[in-house]
Amino acid sequence: MEQSQLDTAQSVADRVASEELIVDVDGYEGPLDVLLTLSRTQKVDLRQVSILQLAEQYLGFVEAARELRIELAADYLVMAAWLAFLKSRLLLPAEPGEEGPSGEELAAHLAFQLERLQAMRDVAARLMARDRLGRERFARGITEDVTHRKVVTYTATLLDLMQGYARIRTKDEFRPYVMDREAILTLEQALDGLRKIIGTQVDWADLVSFLPLGWATDPKKRRSATAATFAATLELAKEGKLELRQEDSFAKLEIRKRSRDG
């Protein structure tokens, strides 16, 4: 009969399919994937899939794998055990007072899982088929980066400036430099100058007249030279080289060479 021929063809196709499964077992993504693939042989909407038939197909698949001595991962075997249990639940009427969910509930959940997995696969395929960036849609080829231009501005306060200057000048007290000595006559210089001329000075003469050439006019220089020369006269007086006198307070200071007999 036509029908029986069809059935035979169907079962042959099933066998071929299940053998393909077995050969390809490594290519499957777990027991749920195998179940989903097996369910396709039922050629019905996933919502109408016969879980009982599916359980039998799966158990056949595991059996065939065993005969072919293909080692199945533990979760495939766990699924087989669970499906065997489900099968018995579906075939045997529930005993009154029996605990746990019914076979129908379990079957419905498995059907839900299969449908959900299939749905995820379908949308994954739709997702991957979208116009994708770098394939159908393209981003800008020449981009301009926002350059973070770091502008460094330097700053200093008047305080920094003055502190800086003060720092240098504080250092300078130990390290005199020529520039600032321009208007200063040192004691040594005054002594040198005075020693040279005092030998000829027999009469009293104003101290101011002994200031070195060029130091008497500029007030700054004059002040420094006066002080240094005065200090020098004291030094020479101590050495006994000259004598000095002052008529009154704030009167002019006079000096002369100390007489030999003095």
Place this chain on the structure above:
Amino acid sequence: MAEPQEESLFEAPPLAEQERMAEAILFASAEPVSLMEFAKRMPHGSSPSEAVELLRRRYEGRGVQVVKVGQSFAIRTAPDLGFLMQRETVEVRKLSRAAIETLAIVAYHQPVTRAEIEEIRGVAVSRGTVDQLLELEWIRLGRRRQTPGRPVTFIVTEQFLDHFGLENARDLPGLKELRAAGLLENRPAPGKEDDDAGPVVDENQDELFNDESDT
């Protein structure tokens, strides 16, 4: 999101000028530019959202388009002209079936834990699969699930939306149908109701998808 309109002492440039600025900024970047980034770069008082909207309309039907990607905007070539760009095609690493499925599960079920992905696929998710998606920056970690063990969740990124040309996660193909069919529900296995299967409809998920759509 309403553009924060700060009161400013400075006159913002005319809208047409703002549009030019938005255009220059968008053209200069390969990555989507967020409204916040626009605001940072455009003169004070500008209204980036208006400027970008003007620009989006201006480029309708042109060879390049202004597209919205999450909270950001980008210019992309029109998909129908992709054939001209063979040269620019970047060789994308072929994703494994596991990676593709995992990506779809994250996209449609986000935020989703690793355990939930495994439950849906019926098989363990290898570390490499998740790592690959993280590396592509198509998924990232979301908030931890407030269930025992506080597992991490995964969600898709703006790069994901950009890559697949989605304005937001709500635009995922078939999302409404899947939801209507109850296939996005986290339905616990019978007899496992006592387990920590979490709420049937994750509050976070609704929030996540709605957040996108509100803006």
Place this chain on the structure above:
Amino acid sequence: MAEPQEESLFEAPPLAEQERMAEAILFASAEPVSLMEFAKRMPHGSSPSEAVELLRRRYEGRGVQVVKVGQSFAIRTAPDLGFLMQRETVEVRKLSRAAIETLAIVAYHQPVTRAEIEEIRGVAVSRGTVDQLLELEWIRLGRRRQTPGRPVTFIVTEQFLDHFGLENARDLPGLKELRAAGLLENRPAPGKEDDDAGPVVDENQDELFNDESDT
């Protein structure tokens, strides 16, 4: 350059479509695109030069422009919007100690030669330090000193006075005022650390200071 118009059995797309194509190609290409390259990529019979010219005109006055780069074309930010591509971060740094001291010497002793600065500071003045002050426009070259070698002198600038809020360099406080303000630190000179640590009150210095303030 005239576009070679090949006779073709195929109908070339309408010019508006060619313009879209040129736009997408220009946008996505990582390098400027030559007319030959356009011709290779656009459908047979297209007229890239016309399409690019249309595009160029379309972008006139926009935020980006189609510009010719050598024999090729590229989309570039409009010159007046270049500022959008730079985010300036201004970092304010303190002037180095060497620079401060050099600047102080110029301010107090101007016009002053480099040799004099070195003599006062007691260390060599690096070229970088002087250059930095010149760049800041806080010092500038004064007249050459009429001494052998005619060395250049440095003087402070208007900008210097501006920055430090001085009307002229004479307003700089003298040493006595510095000391009164507590700015003269007591810092023993190298090798004299054992010396008295009291505040530096030195007759010479007083004199020095007075000299300064008188001038």
